[in-house]
Amino acid sequence: MENTPPRRVEHHQTDRGYVPVYATGVVEQPWASYSRTDHDVWDTLYKRQRELLPGRACREFLAGVERFGLGDGGIPKFADLNKVLGKTTGWELVAVEGLLPDEVFFDHLANRRFPVSWWIRKPEQLDYLSEPDLFHDLFGHVPLLLNPIFADYMQAYGRGGMKAFGIGPEALMNLTRLYWYTVEFGLINTDEGMRIYGAGIVSSKGESIYCLDSPAPNRIGFGLERVMNTRYRIDTYQQTYFVIDSFEQLFDATRPDFTPIYAQLKQQTAHAAADVLVSDRVFNRGTREGFATDADT
Numbered sequence: 020m021e022n023t024p025p026r027r028v029e030h031h032q033t034d035r036g037y038v039p040v041y042a043t044g045v046v047e048q049p050w051a052s053y054s055r056t057d058h059d060v061w062d063t064l065y066k067r068q069r070e071l072l073p074g075r076a077c078r079e080f081l082a083g084v085e086r087f088g089l090g091d092g093g094i095p096k097f098a099d100l101n102k103v104l105g106k107t108t109g110w111e112l113v114a115v116e117g118l119l120p121d122e123v124f125f126d127h128l129a130n131r132r133f134p135v136s137w138w139i140r141k142p143e144q145l146d147y148l149s150e151p152d153l154f155h156d157l158f159g160h161v162p163l164l165l166n167p168i169f170a171d172y173m174q175a176y177g178r179g180g181m182k183a184f185g186i187g188p189e190a191l192m193n194l195t196r197l198y199w200y201t202v203e204f205g206l207i208n209t210d211e212g213m214r215i216y217g218a219g220i221v222s223s224k225g226e227s228i229y230c231l232d233s234p235a236p237n238r239i240g241f242g243l244e245r246v247m248n249t250r251y252r253i254d255t256y257q258q259t260y261f262v263i264d265s266f267e268q269l270f271d272a273t274r275p276d277f278t279p280i281y282a283q284l285k286q287q288t289a290h291a292a293a294d295v296l297v298s299d300r301v302f303n304r305g306t307r308e309g310f311a312t313d314a315d316t
């Protein structure tokens with residue numbers, strides 16, 4: 020099967036000037052081309068996280084993993100998962116080559132399409148890689164797309180992204196921080212205790228343990244503007260995790276129009292990733308042990 024590389028957004032000259040042409044970056048999942056090693060990598064990572072996550076990941080996430088049968092053996096076929104998604108929350112997985120331009124990514128989410136990198140990491144990259152692969156995208160992100168509220172949150176985020184893109188780079192940065200501290204690295208407070216829902220955590224063995232067990236990072240109650248104004252780490256475990264009380268809380272807090280919030284935040288300097296503020300609801304004030312001292316993103 021032939022793989023077409025994703026096209027970037029191109030600008031085409033028309034009579035009215037240059038207009039961006041949205042390329043979707045979507046390819047077909049080249050399922051037949053996965054090697055035995057690729058399938059083994061999936062099985063190994065799956066087994067490791069499946070054993071680790073009960074009692075750590077929230078039950079909505081674990082329920083999604085079971086419902087999809089992600090551990091049936093070998094790399095799942097997106098077409099099979101789409102049958103389940105289609106009849107529950109109406110989301111659709113689309114295979115992509117890797118990270119997409121912001122506006123293309125937002126457009127997919129706004130239309131309930133979730134882009135998943137089709138390729139999987141090599142056996143020597145089980146613990147870390149710097150860009151999202153199939154295991155992160157699929158195991159990390161897709162189970163919660165079966166949760167109706169989270170599914171709606173992701174779509175609303177995509178729509179919000181289109182808007183922020185039109186407002187400017189600072190707005191986009193504020194919105195990206197929200198994604199980072201919720202969708203990627205979010206914790207949730209439940210009756211049974213603090214649990215993980217962030218995809219960047221559940222797809223990482225080390226951070227699945229660290230985020231809940233280590234005294235080093237801060238664990239702070241979620242606040243919309245607090246999060247949107249906080250820098251983050253892209254190369255180490257997080258220095259702060261923000262804790263939501265429920266997916267409803269997250270969805271409700273992000274419902275208002277962000278336009279005035281973007282304008283306000285533009286006047287302020289961002290908090291460092293490790294900061295604790297007097298206004299914070301602190302679950303754990305981190306010891307900062309082992310923290311990188313160079314600047315965060």
Ligand code: PHE
Nearest residue numbers: 175176179273274275276277
């Ligand atoms: N309410 C946000 C806005 O007006 C959109 C949004 C919703 C963003 C949910 C993120 C998550 O921009």
